[in-house]
Amino acid sequence: MSHPDVPALVVVVPLLTGLLTALALRGRWAWAAATLSSWLVLALVLDLALAVQHAPGGVVSYALGGWAPPVGIEYRVDRLNAFVLVVVAVMGAVVTPGARLGVEAAVPADRLHLFWGVWQLCQVGLLGITITGDAFNVYVLLEIGSLTTYTLVAMGKHRDRRALTAAFQYLVMGTVGASFLLVGIGYLLQVTGTLNMADMAARLLEPETARASGRTIRAAFSLIAAGVCLKMALFPAHTWLPGAYAHAPAPVSALLASTATKVGVYVAIRFLYGIFGRELSFERLPTGPLLLVCAAVAILAGSLLACRQRDLKRLLAWSSVAQIGYMALGVGLASKAGLAGALLHLLQHALVKGALFLAVGALVWRLGAARTDDLGGLGRRMPWTAGVLTLGMLGLVGVPGTAGFVSKWYLVTAALEQGLWPVAVVVLVGSLLAAAYALKVIEPLWAAPEDLPPPAGAAAWGGRESPFSSLVLPGLVLSALSLGLGLGLGGPAQGLALAAAEDLVPARGGP
């Protein structure tokens, strides 16, 4: 049995260490503190996930400050957010140690402690959004996560001033999105008189509430849906993402691509299924078809645009737009298999994108840039980095044996179950387009002629591999995890995703 205060510590530990880092530590010590804190958080989250497995009803509830819910703020962990918490904590614990060299190259030495402080506060926001059972808490923690994210993206300014305009655009869109969410939560407060999510869901189910305030509930639904789409960067609200990921320092992109949008997807699932309920969201309102159309456009357009990019970070960013489309697809199918596919895709994309951005960070650290033109022959010069890139790209395509295949299999099965074959076609075409941009990266890595001259700016690095333990190893760990998942070793993760999906879409008699 885990300690009863563990749910609070998941948020309190990075909050305290983050502030301590910014105030008291300097340089490399600040990074060490961030790493230790991320490992501590991972231990706490794993402990919590185990506790959820054994808890009655699969729910661990924690009353903050001893004020019992629904009046007090509740931290409520069920199988769904236990799954997402594990994803966020694992990514934090692997990306933070691998981020040191990349960050030291991007941020002046006298600002490092502030960077690592903000980095930990960003994780406070992401973990907090996921763990809380209070709707207003979601808004506040979302803003903590977002404000720190804008700052982290803007830190790319020392290498490329476009990071500043990208961060500003992200700020404007992010603030508008969060404000829509705030108004929507206000409408729900007006209708239900509560902020506790479980309580809200119960009151929304009462027939008289639905009759008397049907229009207010629909308005709240639209506002919250719009806000969440902006946060998770679903087409057509994706426009902030490519600039932000492309110009942020590579380690920041690795953290954000693998956690921030994933938490956005979680918030979408929580509000659609957990608060409004599947019946209101998908049977009384046309959310399903709308989500499927947006997701299909995101998948096709995102993959096509990724094919046209020459900058690797921008290519990966556009591919993220497409991959978020797959998750939205699973959410929009509104079936158990679809949701399980969305959750597994969330996990596999976090692992793969984290690994890819870390590998790109290793390239940037050596070459000063990462363009597809510069990749010629790197398979021989930097075999480990090139290996991580190759495995990651194959994972994005969803080649059998990678985790991407497993999640896409669930999605295609779920679509065919409902007779939605165009959705299955979209997944397949998206994967073919992914193969096109993956080849653009993989082919020059391994198939360049022997005597190819080293790329420009390579004089200084002498054609060597990046430092192994600090730059290459974290990417390898993530690749190994994703391979394990693909080869059928991910039983616990898959079981948790299926159980979470079953909690949200209870099995019913008939089709």
Added chain:
Amino acid sequence: MEWLRLVPYWVYVALMMIGLYGAIARGNLVKKVIGLGLFQTGIFIFYISLAVVDGGTAPIAREGWEGPYTSPLPHVLILTAIVVSVSTMAVALALVIEVQRAYGTVEADELAALDAEGTEA
């Protein structure tokens, strides 16, 4: 006088829309920040209007007064949201200053032109 009770809601919607227009349509980054500020202020007014209870006084316990009181919960929520809004303004203005230093302008169209040059080079 039914319409009078709805005035705060009209003010909230109008402020939000003016703010949203400013944040999206204006080319000057500082004006975008002002737009965002208006947008969020509209939401504050909405929450404060939510709290009103007919005949209610300020939610401070008082001898010999059995109520009703206005609901204190939205007030507290909006205090938090004001703090969030102030922090957003601070980060936004800091970014605008950095943009001015790096580019020498805060006009969105000029920034776009400068960024496009950078891509070709």
